[in-house]
Amino acid sequence: MAVKETRAPEPTAEEISAEAERLYGKGLADLGWRDPELERAARLTWKINRLKTARSAVIAAHVYQRAEIILGVADFVGDSYKLAKMCAESDAKRVVFCGVRFMAETAKVLNPEKEVLLPAPEAGCSLSESITAAQVRALKLKHPGAPVVTYINTSVEVKAESDVVVTSANAPKILRRLYVRHPKIVFIPDAMMGKNLAYELGKKLGEELVIWDGSCIVHDHFDSTSVEFYRKMYPGVKILAHFECTPGLVSVADFIGGTGDMMQWVADHKAPSYMLITECGLGDLARTRFPGKVFVPMCRLCPYMKATDLSRVLRALERPTASQRIEVPAAVRERARRPIKRMFELADDTCAS
Ligand code: SF4
Known part of the structure:
Protein backbone atom coordinates (compact mmCIF):
# COMPACT_ATOMS: atom_id res chain seq x y z
CA MET A 1 0.00 0.00 0.00
CA ALA A 2 1.38 3.44 -0.94
CA VAL A 3 2.23 5.54 2.11
CA LYS A 4 0.56 8.92 2.15
CA GLU A 5 2.99 11.72 2.86
CA THR A 6 1.99 14.92 4.61
CA ARG A 7 4.75 17.44 5.11
CA ALA A 8 4.52 20.18 7.72
CA PRO A 9 5.30 23.72 6.54
CA GLU A 10 8.54 25.35 7.73
CA PRO A 11 7.99 27.76 10.64
CA THR A 12 9.14 31.37 10.31
CA ALA A 13 11.76 32.81 12.67
CA GLU A 14 8.97 34.54 14.64
CA GLU A 15 7.03 31.28 14.93
CA ILE A 16 10.11 29.43 16.19
CA SER A 17 10.75 32.14 18.73
CA ALA A 18 7.12 32.04 19.98
CA GLU A 19 7.23 28.24 20.18
CA ALA A 20 10.53 28.34 22.12
CA GLU A 21 8.86 30.75 24.55
CA ARG A 22 5.99 28.28 24.97
CA LEU A 23 8.43 25.42 25.71
CA TYR A 24 10.23 27.63 28.20
CA GLY A 25 6.94 28.24 30.00
CA LYS A 26 6.17 24.51 30.02
CA GLY A 27 9.14 23.87 32.30
CA LEU A 28 12.04 22.90 30.00
CA ALA A 29 14.03 25.83 31.40
CA ASP A 30 13.65 24.26 34.90
CA LEU A 31 15.48 21.23 33.51
CA GLY A 32 18.43 23.34 32.37
CA TRP A 33 17.45 23.97 28.72
CA ARG A 34 18.89 27.18 27.25
CA ASP A 35 17.91 29.22 24.16
CA PRO A 36 19.79 27.27 21.45
CA GLU A 37 18.33 23.91 22.57
CA LEU A 38 14.88 25.42 23.02
CA GLU A 39 14.95 26.84 19.49
CA ARG A 40 16.15 23.58 17.96
CA ALA A 41 13.33 21.69 19.71
CA ALA A 42 10.82 24.46 18.91
CA ARG A 43 11.23 24.00 15.15
CA LEU A 44 10.24 20.33 15.51
CA THR A 45 7.49 20.71 18.12
CA TRP A 46 5.91 23.49 16.02
CA LYS A 47 5.76 21.14 12.99
CA ILE A 48 4.58 18.13 14.99
CA ASN A 49 1.76 20.06 16.64
CA ARG A 50 0.53 21.31 13.26
CA LEU A 51 0.70 17.87 11.69
CA LYS A 52 -1.23 16.26 14.54
CA THR A 53 -4.35 18.14 13.50
CA ALA A 54 -3.81 17.54 9.78
CA ARG A 55 -3.36 13.79 10.37
CA SER A 56 -6.10 13.44 13.04
CA ALA A 57 -3.51 12.06 15.42
CA VAL A 58 -2.93 12.09 19.15
CA ILE A 59 0.43 11.65 20.80
CA ALA A 60 0.60 9.39 23.83
CA ALA A 61 3.80 9.60 25.87
CA HIS A 62 4.96 7.36 28.69
CA VAL A 63 6.29 9.20 31.75
CA TYR A 64 9.82 7.89 31.01
CA GLN A 65 9.95 9.68 27.65
CA ARG A 66 12.18 12.68 26.95
CA ALA A 67 10.96 15.92 28.56
CA GLU A 68 10.65 17.74 25.21
CA ILE A 69 8.18 15.08 24.03
CA ILE A 70 6.14 15.09 27.24
CA LEU A 71 6.04 18.87 27.58
CA GLY A 72 6.18 19.87 23.93
CA VAL A 73 3.88 17.58 21.93
CA ALA A 74 2.13 14.92 24.06
CA ASP A 75 -1.66 14.92 24.35
CA PHE A 76 -1.69 12.15 26.95
CA VAL A 77 1.01 11.39 29.53
CA GLY A 78 0.94 8.44 31.91
CA ASP A 79 1.83 4.79 32.48
CA SER A 80 1.06 2.19 29.83
CA TYR A 81 -2.31 1.27 31.35
CA LYS A 82 -3.51 4.85 31.59
CA LEU A 83 -2.28 5.63 28.08
CA ALA A 84 -4.02 2.64 26.49
CA LYS A 85 -7.30 3.65 28.15
CA MET A 86 -6.92 7.29 27.12
CA CYS A 87 -6.24 6.31 23.50
CA ALA A 88 -9.40 4.18 23.49
CA GLU A 89 -11.43 7.19 24.63
CA SER A 90 -10.03 9.49 21.93
CA ASP A 91 -11.79 10.17 18.61
CA ALA A 92 -8.49 10.50 16.74
CA LYS A 93 -7.83 8.19 13.79
CA ARG A 94 -4.23 7.52 14.70
CA VAL A 95 -2.07 7.31 17.78
CA VAL A 96 1.63 8.08 17.82
CA PHE A 97 2.83 6.07 20.79
CA CYS A 98 5.99 7.47 22.38
CA GLY A 99 7.07 4.51 24.46
CA VAL A 100 8.18 0.94 23.79
CA ARG A 101 6.78 -1.81 21.60
CA PHE A 102 4.68 -3.71 24.16
CA MET A 103 2.89 -0.46 25.04
CA ALA A 104 2.07 0.31 21.42
CA GLU A 105 0.84 -3.27 20.98
CA THR A 106 -1.47 -2.90 23.99
CA ALA A 107 -2.80 0.34 22.50
CA LYS A 108 -3.45 -1.49 19.20
CA VAL A 109 -5.26 -4.36 20.97
CA LEU A 110 -7.57 -1.87 22.66
CA ASN A 111 -7.91 0.35 19.58
CA PRO A 112 -7.93 -2.04 16.60
CA GLU A 113 -9.62 0.48 14.33
CA LYS A 114 -6.94 3.14 14.91
CA GLU A 115 -3.57 3.33 13.21
CA VAL A 116 -0.95 2.98 15.97
CA LEU A 117 2.53 4.29 15.18
CA LEU A 118 5.68 3.62 17.18
CA PRO A 119 8.31 6.26 16.24
CA ALA A 120 11.22 4.05 17.44
CA PRO A 121 10.25 0.57 16.16
CA GLU A 122 13.33 -1.07 17.68
CA ALA A 123 12.36 0.12 21.19
CA GLY A 124 11.92 -3.16 23.04
CA CYS A 125 12.14 -3.87 26.77
CA SER A 126 14.38 -6.29 28.67
CA LEU A 127 11.42 -7.43 30.77
CA CYS A 216 14.10 -4.72 34.05
CA ILE A 217 17.62 -3.47 33.31
CA VAL A 218 16.75 -0.11 34.85
CA HIS A 219 15.29 -1.20 38.18
CA ASP A 220 17.22 -4.33 39.11
CA HIS A 221 20.56 -2.56 39.77
CA PHE A 222 19.61 0.09 42.31
CA ASP A 223 21.63 -0.33 45.46
CA SER A 224 19.80 -0.39 48.80
CA THR A 225 22.96 0.39 50.81
CA SER A 226 23.20 3.91 49.33
CA VAL A 227 19.76 4.76 50.73
CA GLU A 228 21.20 5.00 54.25
CA PHE A 229 23.84 7.43 52.99
CA TYR A 230 21.21 9.65 51.35
CA ARG A 231 19.01 9.60 54.45
CA LYS A 232 21.94 11.06 56.44
CA MET A 233 22.80 13.58 53.74
CA TYR A 234 19.20 14.77 53.24
CA PRO A 235 17.43 14.56 56.64
CA GLY A 236 13.74 13.82 56.22
CA VAL A 237 14.07 12.70 52.57
CA LYS A 238 11.27 10.37 51.50
CA ILE A 239 12.35 7.40 49.40
CA LEU A 240 9.89 6.22 46.76
CA ALA A 241 10.77 3.01 44.90
CA HIS A 242 9.17 1.40 41.88
CA PHE A 243 7.63 -2.05 42.31
CA GLU A 244 10.23 -3.46 39.87
CA CYS A 245 13.11 -2.64 42.28
CA THR A 246 14.82 -5.35 44.33
CA PRO A 247 13.17 -6.56 47.56
CA GLY A 248 16.20 -5.20 49.48
CA LEU A 249 15.56 -1.70 48.18
CA VAL A 250 11.80 -1.95 48.59
CA SER A 251 12.32 -2.91 52.26
CA VAL A 252 14.08 0.42 53.00
CA ALA A 253 11.73 2.66 50.96
CA ASP A 254 8.96 4.83 52.43
CA PHE A 255 6.63 3.99 49.56
CA ILE A 256 6.50 1.46 46.72
CA GLY A 257 4.24 1.53 43.69
CA GLY A 258 3.94 2.31 40.00
CA THR A 259 4.86 5.64 38.43
CA GLY A 260 1.36 7.11 38.76
CA ASP A 261 1.22 6.17 42.46
CA MET A 262 4.64 7.73 43.05
CA MET A 263 3.57 11.04 41.51
CA GLN A 264 0.36 11.03 43.56
CA TRP A 265 2.32 10.30 46.74
CA VAL A 266 4.54 13.32 46.10
CA ALA A 267 1.45 15.47 45.47
CA ASP A 268 -0.14 14.29 48.74
CA HIS A 269 2.85 14.70 51.06
CA LYS A 270 4.91 17.55 52.46
CA ALA A 271 8.51 16.43 52.90
CA PRO A 272 11.80 18.37 52.79
CA SER A 273 12.87 16.29 49.76
CA TYR A 274 11.98 13.20 47.72
CA MET A 275 13.99 10.52 45.96
CA LEU A 276 12.20 8.75 43.09
CA ILE A 277 14.03 5.47 42.48
CA THR A 278 13.08 4.62 38.92
CA GLU A 279 13.80 5.76 35.36
CA CYS A 280 15.09 9.36 35.19
CA GLY A 281 12.13 10.64 33.14
CA LEU A 282 9.85 10.51 36.18
CA GLY A 283 12.16 12.81 38.15
CA ASP A 284 12.21 15.33 35.27
CA LEU A 285 8.43 15.27 35.09
CA ALA A 286 8.13 15.65 38.87
CA ARG A 287 10.46 18.68 38.84
CA THR A 288 8.26 20.43 36.28
CA ARG A 289 4.97 19.43 37.97
CA PHE A 290 6.09 20.31 41.51
CA PRO A 291 8.49 23.24 41.08
CA GLY A 292 8.41 24.06 44.82
CA LYS A 293 9.58 20.60 45.89
CA VAL A 294 13.13 19.23 46.13
CA PHE A 295 14.10 16.02 44.33
CA VAL A 296 17.28 14.13 45.14
CA PRO A 297 18.58 12.32 42.04
CA MET A 298 18.84 8.50 42.10
CA CYS A 299 17.73 7.23 38.73
CA ARG A 300 18.79 5.34 35.61
CA LEU A 301 18.06 5.99 31.95
CA CYS A 302 16.17 3.33 30.00
CA PRO A 303 17.83 3.06 26.57
CA TYR A 304 14.61 1.70 25.06
CA MET A 305 12.50 4.58 26.32
CA LYS A 306 15.02 7.17 25.22
CA ALA A 307 15.17 5.81 21.65
CA THR A 308 12.28 8.11 20.71
CA ASP A 309 13.10 11.71 19.88
CA LEU A 310 11.25 14.59 18.24
CA SER A 311 12.64 13.95 14.75
CA ARG A 312 11.35 10.36 14.81
CA VAL A 313 7.93 11.53 16.03
CA LEU A 314 7.84 13.98 13.11
CA ARG A 315 8.83 11.23 10.67
CA ALA A 316 6.03 8.96 11.98
CA LEU A 317 3.52 11.72 11.32
CA GLU A 318 4.89 12.84 7.96
CA ARG A 319 5.66 9.53 6.33
CA PRO A 320 5.52 6.50 8.63
CA THR A 321 7.69 3.55 7.68
CA ALA A 322 6.19 0.06 7.61
CA SER A 323 8.13 -0.81 10.77
CA GLN A 324 6.71 2.20 12.63
CA ARG A 325 3.17 0.94 11.99
CA ILE A 326 2.03 -1.54 14.66
CA GLU A 327 0.13 -4.54 13.29
CA VAL A 328 -1.26 -7.35 15.44
CA PRO A 329 -3.00 -10.31 13.74
CA ALA A 330 -6.71 -10.34 14.58
CA ALA A 331 -6.60 -13.79 16.25
CA VAL A 332 -3.74 -12.77 18.59
CA ARG A 333 -5.39 -9.43 19.25
CA GLU A 334 -8.63 -11.05 20.34
CA ARG A 335 -6.87 -13.53 22.64
CA ALA A 336 -4.74 -10.75 24.17
CA ARG A 337 -7.79 -8.55 24.67
CA ARG A 338 -9.43 -11.02 27.08
CA PRO A 339 -6.81 -10.87 29.90
CA ILE A 340 -6.59 -7.08 29.52
CA LYS A 341 -10.38 -6.78 29.87
CA ARG A 342 -10.19 -9.15 32.85
CA MET A 343 -7.73 -6.71 34.44
CA PHE A 344 -10.22 -3.85 33.99
CA GLU A 345 -12.91 -5.98 35.70
CA LEU A 346 -10.73 -7.18 38.59
CA ALA A 347 -9.23 -3.73 39.21
CA ASP A 348 -12.73 -2.29 39.46
CA ASP A 349 -13.80 -1.76 43.08
CA THR A 350 -17.30 -3.03 42.33
CA CYS A 351 -15.93 -6.47 41.29
CA ALA A 352 -17.03 -9.16 43.74
CA SER A 353 -14.52 -11.90 42.88
S1 SF4 B 1 12.30 0.85 32.22
FE1 SF4 B 1 12.82 0.11 30.15
S2 SF4 B 1 13.62 -1.98 30.43
FE2 SF4 B 1 12.57 -1.39 32.33
S3 SF4 B 1 10.48 -2.22 32.13
FE3 SF4 B 1 10.44 -0.08 31.37
S4 SF4 B 1 10.83 -0.23 29.16
FE4 SF4 B 1 11.42 -2.19 30.06
Whole structure:
Protein backbone atom coordinates (compact mmCIF):
# COMPACT_ATOMS: atom_id res chain seq x y z
CA MET A 1 0.00 0.00 0.00
CA ALA A 2 1.38 3.44 -0.94
CA VAL A 3 2.23 5.54 2.11
CA LYS A 4 0.56 8.92 2.15
CA GLU A 5 2.99 11.72 2.86
CA THR A 6 1.99 14.92 4.61
CA ARG A 7 4.75 17.44 5.11
CA ALA A 8 4.52 20.18 7.72
CA PRO A 9 5.30 23.72 6.54
CA GLU A 10 8.54 25.35 7.73
CA PRO A 11 7.99 27.76 10.64
CA THR A 12 9.14 31.37 10.31
CA ALA A 13 11.76 32.81 12.67
CA GLU A 14 8.97 34.54 14.64
CA GLU A 15 7.03 31.28 14.93
CA ILE A 16 10.11 29.43 16.19
CA SER A 17 10.75 32.14 18.73
CA ALA A 18 7.12 32.04 19.98
CA GLU A 19 7.23 28.24 20.18
CA ALA A 20 10.53 28.34 22.12
CA GLU A 21 8.86 30.75 24.55
CA ARG A 22 5.99 28.28 24.97
CA LEU A 23 8.43 25.42 25.71
CA TYR A 24 10.23 27.63 28.20
CA GLY A 25 6.94 28.24 30.00
CA LYS A 26 6.17 24.51 30.02
CA GLY A 27 9.14 23.87 32.30
CA LEU A 28 12.04 22.90 30.00
CA ALA A 29 14.03 25.83 31.40
CA ASP A 30 13.65 24.26 34.90
CA LEU A 31 15.48 21.23 33.51
CA GLY A 32 18.43 23.34 32.37
CA TRP A 33 17.45 23.97 28.72
CA ARG A 34 18.89 27.18 27.25
CA ASP A 35 17.91 29.22 24.16
CA PRO A 36 19.79 27.27 21.45
CA GLU A 37 18.33 23.91 22.57
CA LEU A 38 14.88 25.42 23.02
CA GLU A 39 14.95 26.84 19.49
CA ARG A 40 16.15 23.58 17.96
CA ALA A 41 13.33 21.69 19.71
CA ALA A 42 10.82 24.46 18.91
CA ARG A 43 11.23 24.00 15.15
CA LEU A 44 10.24 20.33 15.51
CA THR A 45 7.49 20.71 18.12
CA TRP A 46 5.91 23.49 16.02
CA LYS A 47 5.76 21.14 12.99
CA ILE A 48 4.58 18.13 14.99
CA ASN A 49 1.76 20.06 16.64
CA ARG A 50 0.53 21.31 13.26
CA LEU A 51 0.70 17.87 11.69
CA LYS A 52 -1.23 16.26 14.54
CA THR A 53 -4.35 18.14 13.50
CA ALA A 54 -3.81 17.54 9.78
CA ARG A 55 -3.36 13.79 10.37
CA SER A 56 -6.10 13.44 13.04
CA ALA A 57 -3.51 12.06 15.42
CA VAL A 58 -2.93 12.09 19.15
CA ILE A 59 0.43 11.65 20.80
CA ALA A 60 0.60 9.39 23.83
CA ALA A 61 3.80 9.60 25.87
CA HIS A 62 4.96 7.36 28.69
CA VAL A 63 6.29 9.20 31.75
CA TYR A 64 9.82 7.89 31.01
CA GLN A 65 9.95 9.68 27.65
CA ARG A 66 12.18 12.68 26.95
CA ALA A 67 10.96 15.92 28.56
CA GLU A 68 10.65 17.74 25.21
CA ILE A 69 8.18 15.08 24.03
CA ILE A 70 6.14 15.09 27.24
CA LEU A 71 6.04 18.87 27.58
CA GLY A 72 6.18 19.87 23.93
CA VAL A 73 3.88 17.58 21.93
CA ALA A 74 2.13 14.92 24.06
CA ASP A 75 -1.66 14.92 24.35
CA PHE A 76 -1.69 12.15 26.95
CA VAL A 77 1.01 11.39 29.53
CA GLY A 78 0.94 8.44 31.91
CA ASP A 79 1.83 4.79 32.48
CA SER A 80 1.06 2.19 29.83
CA TYR A 81 -2.31 1.27 31.35
CA LYS A 82 -3.51 4.85 31.59
CA LEU A 83 -2.28 5.63 28.08
CA ALA A 84 -4.02 2.64 26.49
CA LYS A 85 -7.30 3.65 28.15
CA MET A 86 -6.92 7.29 27.12
CA CYS A 87 -6.24 6.31 23.50
CA ALA A 88 -9.40 4.18 23.49
CA GLU A 89 -11.43 7.19 24.63
CA SER A 90 -10.03 9.49 21.93
CA ASP A 91 -11.79 10.17 18.61
CA ALA A 92 -8.49 10.50 16.74
CA LYS A 93 -7.83 8.19 13.79
CA ARG A 94 -4.23 7.52 14.70
CA VAL A 95 -2.07 7.31 17.78
CA VAL A 96 1.63 8.08 17.82
CA PHE A 97 2.83 6.07 20.79
CA CYS A 98 5.99 7.47 22.38
CA GLY A 99 7.07 4.51 24.46
CA VAL A 100 8.18 0.94 23.79
CA ARG A 101 6.78 -1.81 21.60
CA PHE A 102 4.68 -3.71 24.16
CA MET A 103 2.89 -0.46 25.04
CA ALA A 104 2.07 0.31 21.42
CA GLU A 105 0.84 -3.27 20.98
CA THR A 106 -1.47 -2.90 23.99
CA ALA A 107 -2.80 0.34 22.50
CA LYS A 108 -3.45 -1.49 19.20
CA VAL A 109 -5.26 -4.36 20.97
CA LEU A 110 -7.57 -1.87 22.66
CA ASN A 111 -7.91 0.35 19.58
CA PRO A 112 -7.93 -2.04 16.60
CA GLU A 113 -9.62 0.48 14.33
CA LYS A 114 -6.94 3.14 14.91
CA GLU A 115 -3.57 3.33 13.21
CA VAL A 116 -0.95 2.98 15.97
CA LEU A 117 2.53 4.29 15.18
CA LEU A 118 5.68 3.62 17.18
CA PRO A 119 8.31 6.26 16.24
CA ALA A 120 11.22 4.05 17.44
CA PRO A 121 10.25 0.57 16.16
CA GLU A 122 13.33 -1.07 17.68
CA ALA A 123 12.36 0.12 21.19
CA GLY A 124 11.92 -3.16 23.04
CA CYS A 125 12.14 -3.87 26.77
CA SER A 126 14.38 -6.29 28.67
CA LEU A 127 11.42 -7.43 30.77
CA SER A 128 9.11 -8.00 27.84
CA GLU A 129 11.83 -9.92 26.00
CA SER A 130 12.54 -12.21 28.96
CA ILE A 131 9.67 -14.59 28.18
CA THR A 132 8.04 -16.03 25.05
CA ALA A 133 4.55 -17.38 24.35
CA ALA A 134 5.99 -20.93 24.11
CA GLN A 135 7.50 -20.56 27.59
CA VAL A 136 4.13 -19.45 28.97
CA ARG A 137 2.48 -22.53 27.42
CA ALA A 138 5.11 -24.72 29.11
CA LEU A 139 4.43 -23.01 32.47
CA LYS A 140 0.73 -23.71 32.09
CA LEU A 141 1.43 -27.41 31.50
CA LYS A 142 3.69 -27.50 34.56
CA HIS A 143 1.17 -25.74 36.84
CA PRO A 144 -2.26 -26.86 35.63
CA GLY A 145 -5.18 -24.92 37.09
CA ALA A 146 -3.01 -22.03 38.33
CA PRO A 147 -4.01 -18.76 36.64
CA VAL A 148 -1.22 -17.03 34.74
CA VAL A 149 -1.06 -13.41 35.85
CA THR A 150 1.03 -11.34 33.47
CA TYR A 151 2.59 -7.95 34.05
CA ILE A 152 1.59 -5.51 31.31
CA ASN A 153 5.28 -5.22 30.28
CA THR A 154 5.04 -8.26 27.96
CA SER A 155 4.56 -8.92 24.26
CA VAL A 156 1.10 -9.27 22.79
CA GLU A 157 1.79 -12.99 22.11
CA VAL A 158 2.55 -13.56 25.81
CA LYS A 159 -0.57 -11.68 26.85
CA ALA A 160 -2.58 -13.87 24.47
CA GLU A 161 -1.50 -16.95 26.52
CA SER A 162 -2.37 -15.32 29.87
CA ASP A 163 -5.42 -15.29 32.13
CA VAL A 164 -5.12 -11.80 33.59
CA VAL A 165 -2.88 -8.82 32.86
CA VAL A 166 -1.81 -6.54 35.74
CA THR A 167 0.09 -3.29 36.21
CA SER A 168 2.35 -2.35 39.10
CA ALA A 169 -0.51 -0.23 40.49
CA ASN A 170 -3.19 -2.93 40.52
CA ALA A 171 -1.19 -6.19 40.88
CA PRO A 172 -1.57 -6.58 44.70
CA LYS A 173 -5.32 -5.96 44.53
CA ILE A 174 -5.89 -8.35 41.62
CA LEU A 175 -3.76 -11.12 43.11
CA ARG A 176 -5.61 -10.82 46.43
CA ARG A 177 -8.88 -11.31 44.57
CA LEU A 178 -7.59 -14.30 42.63
CA TYR A 179 -6.25 -15.99 45.78
CA VAL A 180 -9.82 -16.19 47.11
CA ARG A 181 -10.41 -18.97 44.56
CA HIS A 182 -6.95 -20.17 43.61
CA PRO A 183 -4.32 -21.58 46.01
CA LYS A 184 -1.54 -21.13 43.45
CA ILE A 185 -0.82 -18.35 40.93
CA VAL A 186 1.85 -18.08 38.25
CA PHE A 187 3.18 -14.51 37.98
CA ILE A 188 5.32 -13.49 34.98
CA PRO A 189 7.79 -12.14 33.99
CA ASP A 190 9.33 -9.79 36.60
CA ALA A 191 11.13 -11.75 39.35
CA MET A 192 11.66 -8.66 41.55
CA MET A 193 8.04 -7.67 41.40
CA GLY A 194 7.04 -11.30 42.01
CA LYS A 195 9.18 -11.41 45.16
CA ASN A 196 7.79 -8.07 46.35
CA LEU A 197 4.25 -9.31 45.76
CA ALA A 198 4.87 -12.59 47.62
CA TYR A 199 6.19 -10.60 50.59
CA GLU A 200 3.31 -8.10 50.55
CA LEU A 201 0.65 -10.81 50.26
CA GLY A 202 2.32 -13.27 52.64
CA LYS A 203 2.57 -16.03 50.00
CA LYS A 204 5.21 -18.76 49.70
CA LEU A 205 7.44 -18.29 46.68
CA GLY A 206 7.52 -21.31 44.39
CA GLU A 207 4.47 -22.87 46.04
CA GLU A 208 1.67 -20.30 46.29
CA LEU A 209 3.32 -17.83 43.92
CA VAL A 210 5.38 -19.21 41.05
CA ILE A 211 7.55 -16.54 39.41
CA TRP A 212 9.67 -16.17 36.28
CA ASP A 213 13.25 -14.93 36.15
CA GLY A 214 12.73 -11.77 34.07
CA SER A 215 14.04 -8.36 35.05
CA CYS A 216 14.10 -4.72 34.05
CA ILE A 217 17.62 -3.47 33.31
CA VAL A 218 16.75 -0.11 34.85
CA HIS A 219 15.29 -1.20 38.18
CA ASP A 220 17.22 -4.33 39.11
CA HIS A 221 20.56 -2.56 39.77
CA PHE A 222 19.61 0.09 42.31
CA ASP A 223 21.63 -0.33 45.46
CA SER A 224 19.80 -0.39 48.80
CA THR A 225 22.96 0.39 50.81
CA SER A 226 23.20 3.91 49.33
CA VAL A 227 19.76 4.76 50.73
CA GLU A 228 21.20 5.00 54.25
CA PHE A 229 23.84 7.43 52.99
CA TYR A 230 21.21 9.65 51.35
CA ARG A 231 19.01 9.60 54.45
CA LYS A 232 21.94 11.06 56.44
CA MET A 233 22.80 13.58 53.74
CA TYR A 234 19.20 14.77 53.24
CA PRO A 235 17.43 14.56 56.64
CA GLY A 236 13.74 13.82 56.22
CA VAL A 237 14.07 12.70 52.57
CA LYS A 238 11.27 10.37 51.50
CA ILE A 239 12.35 7.40 49.40
CA LEU A 240 9.89 6.22 46.76
CA ALA A 241 10.77 3.01 44.90
CA HIS A 242 9.17 1.40 41.88
CA PHE A 243 7.63 -2.05 42.31
CA GLU A 244 10.23 -3.46 39.87
CA CYS A 245 13.11 -2.64 42.28
CA THR A 246 14.82 -5.35 44.33
CA PRO A 247 13.17 -6.56 47.56
CA GLY A 248 16.20 -5.20 49.48
CA LEU A 249 15.56 -1.70 48.18
CA VAL A 250 11.80 -1.95 48.59
CA SER A 251 12.32 -2.91 52.26
CA VAL A 252 14.08 0.42 53.00
CA ALA A 253 11.73 2.66 50.96
CA ASP A 254 8.96 4.83 52.43
CA PHE A 255 6.63 3.99 49.56
CA ILE A 256 6.50 1.46 46.72
CA GLY A 257 4.24 1.53 43.69
CA GLY A 258 3.94 2.31 40.00
CA THR A 259 4.86 5.64 38.43
CA GLY A 260 1.36 7.11 38.76
CA ASP A 261 1.22 6.17 42.46
CA MET A 262 4.64 7.73 43.05
CA MET A 263 3.57 11.04 41.51
CA GLN A 264 0.36 11.03 43.56
CA TRP A 265 2.32 10.30 46.74
CA VAL A 266 4.54 13.32 46.10
CA ALA A 267 1.45 15.47 45.47
CA ASP A 268 -0.14 14.29 48.74
CA HIS A 269 2.85 14.70 51.06
CA LYS A 270 4.91 17.55 52.46
CA ALA A 271 8.51 16.43 52.90
CA PRO A 272 11.80 18.37 52.79
CA SER A 273 12.87 16.29 49.76
CA TYR A 274 11.98 13.20 47.72
CA MET A 275 13.99 10.52 45.96
CA LEU A 276 12.20 8.75 43.09
CA ILE A 277 14.03 5.47 42.48
CA THR A 278 13.08 4.62 38.92
CA GLU A 279 13.80 5.76 35.36
CA CYS A 280 15.09 9.36 35.19
CA GLY A 281 12.13 10.64 33.14
CA LEU A 282 9.85 10.51 36.18
CA GLY A 283 12.16 12.81 38.15
CA ASP A 284 12.21 15.33 35.27
CA LEU A 285 8.43 15.27 35.09
CA ALA A 286 8.13 15.65 38.87
CA ARG A 287 10.46 18.68 38.84
CA THR A 288 8.26 20.43 36.28
CA ARG A 289 4.97 19.43 37.97
CA PHE A 290 6.09 20.31 41.51
CA PRO A 291 8.49 23.24 41.08
CA GLY A 292 8.41 24.06 44.82
CA LYS A 293 9.58 20.60 45.89
CA VAL A 294 13.13 19.23 46.13
CA PHE A 295 14.10 16.02 44.33
CA VAL A 296 17.28 14.13 45.14
CA PRO A 297 18.58 12.32 42.04
CA MET A 298 18.84 8.50 42.10
CA CYS A 299 17.73 7.23 38.73
CA ARG A 300 18.79 5.34 35.61
CA LEU A 301 18.06 5.99 31.95
CA CYS A 302 16.17 3.33 30.00
CA PRO A 303 17.83 3.06 26.57
CA TYR A 304 14.61 1.70 25.06
CA MET A 305 12.50 4.58 26.32
CA LYS A 306 15.02 7.17 25.22
CA ALA A 307 15.17 5.81 21.65
CA THR A 308 12.28 8.11 20.71
CA ASP A 309 13.10 11.71 19.88
CA LEU A 310 11.25 14.59 18.24
CA SER A 311 12.64 13.95 14.75
CA ARG A 312 11.35 10.36 14.81
CA VAL A 313 7.93 11.53 16.03
CA LEU A 314 7.84 13.98 13.11
CA ARG A 315 8.83 11.23 10.67
CA ALA A 316 6.03 8.96 11.98
CA LEU A 317 3.52 11.72 11.32
CA GLU A 318 4.89 12.84 7.96
CA ARG A 319 5.66 9.53 6.33
CA PRO A 320 5.52 6.50 8.63
CA THR A 321 7.69 3.55 7.68
CA ALA A 322 6.19 0.06 7.61
CA SER A 323 8.13 -0.81 10.77
CA GLN A 324 6.71 2.20 12.63
CA ARG A 325 3.17 0.94 11.99
CA ILE A 326 2.03 -1.54 14.66
CA GLU A 327 0.13 -4.54 13.29
CA VAL A 328 -1.26 -7.35 15.44
CA PRO A 329 -3.00 -10.31 13.74
CA ALA A 330 -6.71 -10.34 14.58
CA ALA A 331 -6.60 -13.79 16.25
CA VAL A 332 -3.74 -12.77 18.59
CA ARG A 333 -5.39 -9.43 19.25
CA GLU A 334 -8.63 -11.05 20.34
CA ARG A 335 -6.87 -13.53 22.64
CA ALA A 336 -4.74 -10.75 24.17
CA ARG A 337 -7.79 -8.55 24.67
CA ARG A 338 -9.43 -11.02 27.08
CA PRO A 339 -6.81 -10.87 29.90
CA ILE A 340 -6.59 -7.08 29.52
CA LYS A 341 -10.38 -6.78 29.87
CA ARG A 342 -10.19 -9.15 32.85
CA MET A 343 -7.73 -6.71 34.44
CA PHE A 344 -10.22 -3.85 33.99
CA GLU A 345 -12.91 -5.98 35.70
CA LEU A 346 -10.73 -7.18 38.59
CA ALA A 347 -9.23 -3.73 39.21
CA ASP A 348 -12.73 -2.29 39.46
CA ASP A 349 -13.80 -1.76 43.08
CA THR A 350 -17.30 -3.03 42.33
CA CYS A 351 -15.93 -6.47 41.29
CA ALA A 352 -17.03 -9.16 43.74
CA SER A 353 -14.52 -11.90 42.88
S1 SF4 B 1 12.30 0.85 32.22
FE1 SF4 B 1 12.57 -1.39 32.33
S2 SF4 B 1 10.48 -2.22 32.13
FE2 SF4 B 1 10.44 -0.08 31.37
S3 SF4 B 1 10.83 -0.23 29.16
FE3 SF4 B 1 12.82 0.11 30.15
S4 SF4 B 1 13.62 -1.98 30.43
FE4 SF4 B 1 11.42 -2.19 30.06
